[in-house]
Amino acid sequence: MSQIVGISLLGCGVVGSGVLKILELQQMEIERRTGLRLEVRHVVVRDPARVRDIPAAFPRDRIHGDADRAIDDPNVAIVVELIGGTTRARELIDRAICSGKHIVTANKSLLALAGPELFRLARERNSSISFEASCAGGIPIIDALLRGLSANRIDALIGIVNGTCNFILSKMTREKMGYAEALAEAQALGFAEADPTLDVSGRDAAQKLAVLSTLAFGVHVREEDIELCGIDGLAADDIRFAGEFGHVIKLLASASRSASGALRLRVSPTLVPQSDMLAQVSGSFNAVSVYGSSLGHAMFYGRGAGQLPTGSAVVADILSTATGVGPAMFRALKSFPDSAGPVRLEHADASESCFYIRLTVEDRPGVLAAVTDAFGRASISLRAVLQHESSSSDAVPVVILTHRCRTGALREAIRQINALPASRAAATCLPVLESPVEFA
């Protein structure tokens, strides 16, 4: 005889209906493996009449608009929050925790904003919060950070965690599209929202990085701690020039620990060497590279969004909660935002990186000398300087790769170069990922 575990789903959009589909398909196998029968007793939506994409066998009378009833039902043990946003979702999670329910959520915005308070409340009420689906869709990266890599001091975490941006950049790279055209195609195919701001500004990636780096480094990282640059200003030229240097441009969310222990947190379009595993991550796929003190480099790859992949992570969390494994982990591990200390950030100017720089300057003798002189005065040594042919005007693009240098020094050199009389547009400046050599 299987034990029945009651579940309430708050929200039934793309991910919610994926959860219902997976539960229907995997019901028997889940029961065989766990002896548990997961029963969705309530699906709470604003307009029950408009819920369409769900299994035919699912009882329609369980779909309603009454969140209180869904949370208060004494036969419900797990509340799954898939509404998104930070206002109503937070009220409902608070309420569910106070009613003694366990929480499963995919809401990275809320976790990045109010993680400490929510986790503290859950701990006080002997509840638990599972949130595997909040980052990198179906990839079990949160579980890996909490359990699989628990014997490591994490030194760096570098991820492609926004499928929309990765899709757009892949299109721009492979099909030589401009940004606007690639965005339009992503929207047409459902990979980007009508208002794509949250994705293309890098904010979505920053929220995920906040969640992941809180777990990885044991300090509470907030979205505003992260240096942010989106893909919306990226020119097709930059992708082409990066290619000429053997790199592809990816939106990387990266966190790394400096020698002093301070964290460097950044979301930015970044040049990735074509030989790096991250360069191979195309379309809407996600991947997270982790560098641990014992394990060295590990990478986790898979679909970062979509109905079934994200549903896969939600259902895994439901199962883990229902079997008691998730709550045991929540109680045993002080790895969550409420237990994490404050973050110590590396000063932006002090951090070091290699950089890609694209200048637009007048095509006349002496200009290149003035440019290289500005780098020299800032003690920045250059790896490559390429002056390109101009197709249209007397201004030409000059592309530069630097060796590793202090960001502050670079900023100063760029300030000087932008001020040159020969400079025709502000310089574009992107970090370059230095991949480890890992043949052996």
Added chain:
Amino acid sequence: MSQIVGISLLGCGVVGSGVLKILELQQMEIERRTGLRLEVRHVVVRDPARVRDIPAAFPRDRIHGDADRAIDDPNVAIVVELIGGTTRARELIDRAICSGKHIVTANKSLLALAGPELFRLARERNSSISFEASCAGGIPIIDALLRGLSANRIDALIGIVNGTCNFILSKMTREKMGYAEALAEAQALGFAEADPTLDVSGRDAAQKLAVLSTLAFGVHVREEDIELCGIDGLAADDIRFAGEFGHVIKLLASASRSASGALRLRVSPTLVPQSDMLAQVSGSFNAVSVYGSSLGHAMFYGRGAGQLPTGSAVVADILSTATGVGPAMFRALKSFPDSAGPVRLEHADASESCFYIRLTVEDRPGVLAAVTDAFGRASISLRAVLQHESSSSDAVPVVILTHRCRTGALREAIRQINALPASRAAATCLPVLESPVEFA
């Protein structure tokens, strides 16, 4: 006040001393995160005087040869078996389970051989067995299969799970070495044993595949269920010719479910398209690709062997056991060998694949016609046929890629070709991986 958890280490070779090093380095962080103090009270080795590579601070009087004392110590909760082999290791694990200890082991040979009995005993005695380190070193693939992908029906699992073979193949590919030379270098660098048979024959990979596919498919897979071909017969020519077709050769351990639900299990050198993520896995790195019904394709990448990477997995298991998370998972999930039904294997001849074939035939008119005729009669259509120049004799290599065909039909065609008067050596025949297209 931290709670102390007593641990006995049985065996202190490469991995064992890695465990001691990691515990020393991570002690404070582990205590902060879990409130537990992991204390190694016994290290059991044959010759205590010969133990060298361990932290200086570790008390030497805890290193001794008395396994019974280490197991019976009432202050020990977790016994970590790192002896390897299937005789003494099994006796000690049996004994430890019967003494009420939890088990952490890296011993895939023993799990592949006696998994069901050991897991059943552990369940009866309210003990648990954790074995993340048994497959793919530090990569948390077992945890992913048990928890992260629990909402998926797994359709296929394809892994590079032997670092020694991958190192040798990478050397042969990148530096155009012959097999013997690459093996010698692997031995000199410590990546291969003096007797490399277990690795290069593919047996080590098959034992890992047995463990992984038991968890992935919920049926008990034994080593002898797996079709086996090692890398020891591989010619440098095959690697070169595969390269001309845009492929690299990797030793793949693969398991897939046919339409009828039967499993196809194989360890074999396999042609992998250069565009596949697995083709990028070089040197002693491992990776496992998993195809799940909800998640689609996911890949887990990292170091598959070595002191600290494997130690990382062992310590993660120790921590998980000490916090109660591992035992909760062991009790709740019937995913282990003792709960798995018997495997149903696809008949070897019925399985389908694309193949790479290298023939050595006389260089005279009519031979190629006889060869292609043999394929035609077996209803096998060909994707490419390349006749190479011969450097030395009147025999020439002919390299063929087939379209997808039944293995039985291929076997028949090869039998006929080997019997041709013009055939100078038995054909070499390797499967070709068909990668999914995953741009979007």
